[in-house]
Amino acid sequence: MNVDEELHEHAEHAKQPFDKKVAATMAGIAAALAIVAVFGQLSATEELLSQQKASDQWAYSQAKNIRHYESEIALDVLTALKSDKVAAYKGNSERFRKEAEKIQEKAKEFEIESRVAGGKARRFHFGEIFLEIAIVFASIAILTKREIMWLVAVAGALVGIGFACTTFLVH
Secondary structure, eight states, X not given: OOHHHHHHHHHHHHHHHHHHHHHHHHHHHHHHHHHHHXXXXXXXXXXXXXXXXXXXXXXXXXXXXXXXXXXHHHHHHHHHTTOTTHHHHXXXXXXXXXXXXXXXXXXXXXXXXXXXXXXXXXXXXHHHHHHHHHHHHHHHHXXXXXXXXXXXXXXXXXXXXXXXXXXXXXX
16 A cells, blocks of 8 residues: 555545534434424414414404494384383493403404414524524535534534524513
8 A cells, every 4th residue: 555545545534533423413403403393383383373263253353343233223223212122232232342352352362372473483493494504514514524614514503593492582
């Protein structure tokens, strides 16, 4: 074996620990990406469900408002006719108004839940982006055998994990 061949062989062996280190990093990043992606999807689903609940409550409130206005109209007609049913319709009208107000409060609560879940989903999705970019840089590091690319991959992964972790601060 000549000197050039021997140097080349030693250089190849020296690169293998780097490849293993980067591959292990990629596996960790991929695992983090899977976790963040699942949480992102769950948050997005929670956002949509809360928004649907809010929409349902607003529709229910609108139905109560219609009933309130119908009772008001009936109350006006019965008052004009001097009917003995005036008291019953007066109670109905007030009940429908109060029920509509309570339903609207619940709808607003669901809207807040939806906004919070949406914010969490966006943070998870930004985390996903950085984790995916980190995997790309780790792949480049293996191909180019450049440690700087691996360090960029690690930094990107830390930023991605950081974004994902901030979702636990949002309430």
